[in-house]
Amino acid sequence: MVQVAPCVPLYWRFARHGCYNLSVKVSELGEFGLINLIGEMVGRAGKAPGGLILGIGDDAAAWKCAGGTQLGTVDSLVEGVHFTLDTISWEELGWKSLAVNLSDIAAMGGVARYALISLALPPETTVADVTAFYRGILELAGKTGVALAGGDTCRSPLVNITITVIGEAPGGKMLRRYAARAGEMVAVTGYLGSAAAGLVMLSGNLNLETGLAACLDTAFHKPLPRLAEGRILVENDVRAGMDISDGLVIDLGHLAEMSGVSARIEAEKVPVEPRVKESFGKRALELALSGGEDYELLFTADQETIIRLQKVLPVPVTVLGEVIAGKAGKVSVVDGKGREIALSSPGWEHFTA
Amino acid sequence: MVQVAPCVPLYWRFARHGCYNLSVKVSELGEFGLINLIGEMVGRAGKAPGGLILGIGDDAAAWKCAGGTQLGTVDSLVEGVHFTLDTISWEELGWKSLAVNLSDIAAMGGVARYALISLALPPETTVADVTAFYRGILELAGKTGVALAGGDTCRSPLVNITITVIGEAPGGKMLRRYAARAGEMVAVTGYLGSAAAGLVMLSGNLNLETGLAACLDTAFHKPLPRLAEGRILVENDVRAGMDISDGLVIDLGHLAEMSGVSARIEAEKVPVEPRVKESFGKRALELALSGGEDYELLFTADQETIIRLQKVLPVPVTVLGEVIAGKAGKVSVVDGKGREIALSSPGWEHFTA
Numbered sequence: 001m002v003q004v005a006p007c008v009p010l011y012w013r014f015a016r017h018g019c020y021n022l023s024v025k026v027s028e029l030g031e032f033g034l035i036n037l038i039g040e041m042v043g044r045a046g047k048a049p050g051g052l053i054l055g056i057g058d059d060a061a062a063w064k065c066a067g068g069t070q071l072g073t074v075d076s077l078v079e080g081v082h083f084t085l086d087t088i089s090w091e092e093l094g095w096k097s098l099a100v101n102l103s104d105i106a107a108m109g110g111v112a113r114y115a116l117i118s119l120a121l122p123p124e125t126t127v128a129d130v131t132a133f134y135r136g137i138l139e140l141a142g143k144t145g146v147a148l149a150g151g152d153t154c155r156s157p158l159v160n161i162t163i164t165v166i167g168e169a170p171g172g173k174m175l176r177r178y179a180a181r182a183g184e185m186v187a188v189t190g191y192l193g194s195a196a197a198g199l200v201m202l203s204g205n206l207n208l209e210t211g212l213a214a215c216l217d218t219a220f221h222k223p224l225p226r227l228a229e230g231r232i233l234v235e236n237d238v239r240a241g242m243d244i245s246d247g248l249v250i251d252l253g254h255l256a257e258m259s260g261v262s263a264r265i266e267a268e269k270v271p272v273e274p275r276v277k278e279s280f281g282k283r284a285l286e287l288a289l290s291g292g293e294d295y296e297l298l299f300t301a302d303q304e305t306i307i308r309l310q311k312v313l314p315v316p317v318t319v320l321g322e323v324i325a326g327k328a329g330k331v332s333v334v335d336g337k338g339r340e341i342a343l344s345s346p347g348w349e350h351f352t353a
Numbered sequence: 354m355v356q357v358a359p360c361v362p363l364y365w366r367f368a369r370h371g372c373y374n375l376s377v378k379v380s381e382l383g384e385f386g387l388i389n390l391i392g393e394m395v396g397r398a399g400k401a402p403g404g405l406i407l408g409i410g411d412d413a414a415a416w417k418c419a420g421g422t423q424l425g426t427v428d429s430l431v432e433g434v435h436f437t438l439d440t441i442s443w444e445e446l447g448w449k450s451l452a453v454n455l456s457d458i459a460a461m462g463g464v465a466r467y468a469l470i471s472l473a474l475p476p477e478t479t480v481a482d483v484t485a486f487y488r489g490i491l492e493l494a495g496k497t498g499v500a501l502a503g504g505d506t507c508r509s510p511l512v513n514i515t516i517t518v519i520g521e522a523p524g525g526k527m528l529r530r531y532a533a534r535a536g537e538m539v540a541v542t543g544y545l546g547s548a549a550a551g552l553v554m555l556s557g558n559l560n561l562e563t564g565l566a567a568c569l570d571t572a573f574h575k576p577l578p579r580l581a582e583g584r585i586l587v588e589n590d591v592r593a594g595m596d597i598s599d600g601l602v603i604d605l606g607h608l609a610e611m612s613g614v615s616a617r618i619e620a621e622k623v624p625v626e627p628r629v630k631e632s633f634g635k636r637a638l639e640l641a642l643s644g645g646e647d648y649e650l651l652f653t654a655d656q657e658t659i660i661r662l663q664k665v666l667p668v669p670v671t672v673l674g675e676v677i678a679g680k681a682g683k684v685s686v687v688d689g690k691g692r693e694i695a696l697s698s699p700g701w702e703h704f705t706a
Contacts, residue, residue, distance in 0.1 A: 023479055027477065031507075066420015117427075126376055127382060131390070150413065156434055
C-alpha cells in the first residue's frame with residue numbers, strides 16, 4: 001500500500017476531475033465521488049476491448065453480443081446498512097434483493113433474463129431462513145420471467161446479498177441517463193414516497209389504518225420493478241430515464257448532470273398516494289422528494305409522447321416538472337407560486353454521514 | 354419467518370434429497386448441503402424460462418444467446434473469511450478477486466469478456482486503498498482482455514468484494530463436471546500446493562529463500578487463471594473438468610460425484626514445485642492434496658488426448674490418477690504400493706467448522 005507523508009501528499013491524477021489526495025477517505029469522497037474515481041481509473045486503463053456499449057455510470061452496463069445488446073447490473077444489500085433483520089422477513093428480503101436489481105434493468109427499458117445470486121451468511125442462519133429467502137426470490141423471478149442461473153454461497157459475520165441480473169435491450173434501444181434535453185417534460189410512473197413512508201411507519205411503530213399499513217409495507221418490502229413500463233417507454237421512443245432508488249431530487253440530479261442540463265420540479269405536482277398525503281401531512285412531500293426506494297421510473301419526453309404514454313402505461317404517469325438549460329445537474333423544487341423550496345436532504349448517498 | 358416448535362419439527366421437502374429440518378443451521382448443513390438445498394428449490398420452481406443451459410452446480414452458469422453460448426459466474430471475497438488486510442495488499446486483493454472469478458470461466462473452457470464489480474467498503478477506506486485495488490483488477494483485466502463493464506459501491510463494516518464475470522463458450526463447447534467416465538485419466542495443469550504453502554509461509558512468518566518466497570507469495574496472492582489452457586482443453590475435445598479452488602481431493606470429489614464415478618489419485622504423481630517439496634517436506638503433499646486456491650485446471654481424458662495436450666499446453670500437464678467405476682464422489686489417495694492414505698482434511702468448505 002502507498003504510504004503518504006503528511007507534508008508531501010501524493011495525488012492520483014485523472015483527466016476529468018483533476019487529482020485526488022490519496023489519504024482522503026471514501027467517507028469524505030462520498031459514493032458518487034468514489035464512482036467517478038473508479039470510472040476514471042477504468043477509462044484511463046484504455047479503450048475497453050470487445051463490444052462494450054455502456055460502462056460505469058448508468059443503471060446497467062450494456063454490451064453487444066451476436067444477437068443484439070445485452071445488459072448487466074449488480075447491486076449489494078448489506079445487513080445493518082440496507083436492512084436489519086428486525087424489520088424485514090427473509091422472504092421479503094429475497095423479493096426485495098431481486099427487485100432492486102430488476103429495477104435497474106427496467107431503468108434501461110430492458111428485458112430481464114438471468115440472475116446470479118451471491119449469498120454471504122452467518123453460520124447460525126437456519127434452513128428456514130434460507131428457504132424463506134429463496135421463496136421470496138423465486139416468487140418475483142416467476143412473476144418477471146427471470147431464471148436463477150447460479151451463484152455463490154459463503155460464510156460471513158453479516159448477511160450480504162449481491163445479485164447480478166443479465167438482460168437484453170431489444171433493438172439496442174435503451175433509456176439512458178445522458179439523453180435529457182432542455183424543453184422536455186419530467187415525468188414519473190406511479191406514486192412517490194410510499195416506500196419511505198413504509199420505513200417511517202416500521203421504524204416509528206406508527207399505528208396506521210390496516211389497509212394503508214399493508215400498502216406501505218408492500219411499497220417498502222416488496223416493490224414491483226417497472227419492467228413492463230420500461231419496455232413501453234423505449235418502444236415509444238423515450239430516450240432519457242432511470243429508476244428512483246436514492247430519491248427523486250438526487251436521482252433527477254444525476255440524470256440532469258449526465259445530460260448537461262438543469263431541471264425544475266413543481267412540488268404540488270409530485271404524485272403522492274392520497275392516503276399517505278392524509279396520514280403524513282407536510283412530511284409526505286419530503287418523503288416523495290427525497291425518501292428513495294420507490295423504484296418507479298423517472299423519465300423525460302415531449303408533451304405529445306407523454307400524453308400517448310398516459311394512455312398505454314398500466315400505471316399513472318405524472319408530469320411533475322421540466323428540463324431546462326442551465327448548470328448541469330441543478331435541480332430546483334418550486335411551490336405553486338414559483339418560489340424555490342429548500343430541502344433538508346436531497347436523498348440517499350453511501351459513505352457520507 | 355417460520356416458527357419451529359421443538360417437538361413438531363417442520364420439514365422442507367425435496368424430490369432428490371428427501372427433507373430438511375427447518376431449524377437446522379447452515380453451519381450444520383455445510384456449504385455443499387446449502388448449495389443442494391438452493392439448487393432443489395430453484396429446480397422445484399419449475400422449468401427455467403428461456404435458454405438456460407446450465408444452472409446451479411457447475412463452475413459457471415451457461416445460457417443460449419442469439420450468437421452462441423454465454424457463461425456467467427459470481428464469487429464473493431469477504432474480509433476475515435477469505436482474506437485479512439494484514440496479509441494481502443489492496444492491489445493484490447484486486448488481482449485475486451478478479452482471478453478467482455476468471456478461473457471459473459477457465460474451468461468451463463470459456464472466453465472471459467465482461468466483469469461487474471460490487472464493492473462494499475468501510476467508510477474509513479482511503480483513496481489510496483481504492484486506487485490500489487482497482488490497479489490490481491485492471492492489471493489482470495488488461496492481461497486477460499476483460500472489460501470492466503460496471504458495478505456497485507456501498508458502505509459496509511467489512512470489505513466484501515463480489516465479482517461477476519460474463520464470458521462465452523465458442524461453439525457451445527464446455528468443460529463440465531458431470532462428464533468424467535470410468536477408464537479416463539485424471540490430470541492437472543501446473544503445480545499444486547504452492548498457494549497453500551504461500552499461506553503457511555505468510556501465517557507462520559517462515560523464513561524461506563527469497564526466490565521461493567516470492568514464488569509462493571505470487572501463487573497465493575496473484576494466481577493466474579488458466580484461461581488459455583481451458584480453451585485448449587475444450588478445443589481438444591476434453592469434456593470433463595473444473596478448477597481447483599477448494600483443494601484437489603474435495604474438488605475431484607465434486608467432479609466424481611456429478612459424473613457418478615469414483616477416482617483414485619497416486620500420491621507420488623501429484624505435481625509439487627520441487628522447491629516446495631524440499632522446503633515443506635512431508636507437508637508438501639498435504640498442501641497439494643487439500644490446500645486449495647491453486648486455480649489450476651483438473652480434468653479427465655483418455656491417454657491419447659493427454660499426450661497431445663502435453664505437447665500443446667504452455668504449462669506442465671500431469672496425470673495423477675484415474676477415473677474408476679464405483680460409488681459416486683469417492684476419491685481415494687494411494688501410495689506407491691497401492692495402499693490407501695488417510696487424509697486429515699479433504700479441503701475447504703464454508704460454514705462447517
